[in-house]
Amino acid sequence: MVASLKPLFLSSCFQDPLGEKLGIRARVQKVTGGDRDAAGSSRPVWMAEDFPELDPTSPLPGIEKAQLCLDGVRAAECFVAVLSHRHGWPVEVDGAGTVPSSFFEAELFEAALLEKPAFIFLLDGFDPIDRLSNLLKLLGPFFPGMDLTPLSEDEILRRISHLIARYERPRWMRLPLAAPRVVPLAKTLIDLRHRPYDVRSGLPPLRFVGRSGDASLPIPDPAVVAAVIEKARASPKNQTRLMLLWFAIRALMRAPIADPAFAHLLPLWSDAFGAWASAGAWYGLHAHIGMGCIAALGSAAEVRALQGSGPEAWRTLPHGPLATEYYSLARITRSPPGILDLALQHVNAAIEAGAGVPSHAMAIRASIYREMGNMAAALAEYERVCDLRRGEGAGFGEAQNEYGFALVLAGRTREGLRLMEEGIAKETRPDFRIRATRKLALGHARSGHLIRALDLAVMAHDTAVEVGAYDQIRGLERMAKQIDRLRFWRL
Secondary structure, rough: OOOOOOOOEEEEEOEOOOOOOOOHHHHHHHHOOOOOOOOOOOOEEEOOOHHHOOOOOOOOOOOHHHHHHHHHHHHOEEEEEEEEOOOOOOOOEOEEEEEEEEHHHHHHHHHHHHHHOEEEEEEOOOOOOHHHHHHHHHHHHOOOOOOEEEEEEHHHHHHHHHHHHHEEEEEEEEOOOOOOOOOOOHHHHHHOOOOOOOOOOOOOOOOOOOOOOOOOOOOOOOOHHHHHHHHHHHHOOOOHHHHHHHHHHHOOOOOOOOOOOHHHHHHHHHHHHHHHHHHHHHHHOOOOOOOOOHHHHHHHHHHHHHHOOOOOOHHHOHHHHHHHHHHHHHOOOOOOOHHHHHHHHHHHHHHHHOOHHHHHHHHHHHHHHHOOOOOOHHHHHHHHHHHHOOOOOHHHHHHHHHHHHHHHOOHHHHHHHHHHHHHHHOOHHHHHHHHHHHHHHHHHHHHOOHHEEEEEEEEHHHHHHOOHHHHHHHHHHHHHHHHHHHHHHHH
């Protein structure tokens, strides 16, 4: 089930008692065409009222209802939230228990995660309860245009109407929005993300949001949090994984990491951050400053440092994942040159510490060498990884694909494409198969096989949409456009 594509997404809590909606929602419905049956399909604003699946009487499980809403946030060009005093009802996660987050919170979280253009209005006459107020402080750096000056319904409706008019125009006719206010905290976080440190005696400077805790939340139930984390790991969709992991992390925020009274919850913190970094990488959160993979791994490293001590404590840090993330950050952002060096230091520390499977760290090191321009070292390392993984099925296929791609980049196109084709035939994991297919498409494009390249890119894109591998979707869409442009000039 996929939410309809709409220019604006309207988020708000319903008033008490359940079922009595904020008046502003009815007014937005009226100015955009009436009720669901009359205008739901053509309304330019995504509203829950237009989806029978979201009725309180709908048999759709709560998590699937939340997922439908988050699909709407992702599909919309702009996020609009109207605040009253409520935070929303706690969410019941099937098979796990109740978490203190609400669907309204999940929508705010998704908009912050995606860093969408956002307009958040506070209705005059309302004072947000502590849980909502604390949530807004937590997510504030990701809503740089947020201004919680109370506004009347009339003024909010006027501003929403202006936004609707803007987004209904063709892109080239849209007047620019006012530039968001510069948030000093955001700049501080970016500086922290790029700050070098000693990987053996220091910790990554960047941390995940919410380290100071939130006293408005209930004491977390370890069994519920553990069950939610496991449910997240089992989900086939990265978007659902992150939503569930947010529920787990948000519940743990009542128990600050550094508080000795909650030391028994440190393993859950570590599990949640590790799972977040994994899902976030496929979702494209490499560069997100407060909820990205590096922030999660920085907090995971802090947790492990609290769990262990002594001169050998550095061995327990997540060096391999940190190397992967600093490598990814260097590739997709204008990072300082030292970021790749930091990635190499982490992967060498992982290999020396004997953490995890050696071939995994070696594969990361090969990619770092390739990005540094040291192709001879990269090819030698990729070949060693293939030798170590021979007979491992999907793992060997992944190694063949990476080695083949490096061979293509080194000019050994025919040999590289053959290895990549052999590798992808062994790959069964959807996320990894998407990445392997994208690289195979790029290899064919570089060798002039544009039709084959475009077919592969489309195939990988369709699978990426199914599983929510948005990190790959963006690259595939750019690649498809470039290939299509090359085909046009060949005609």
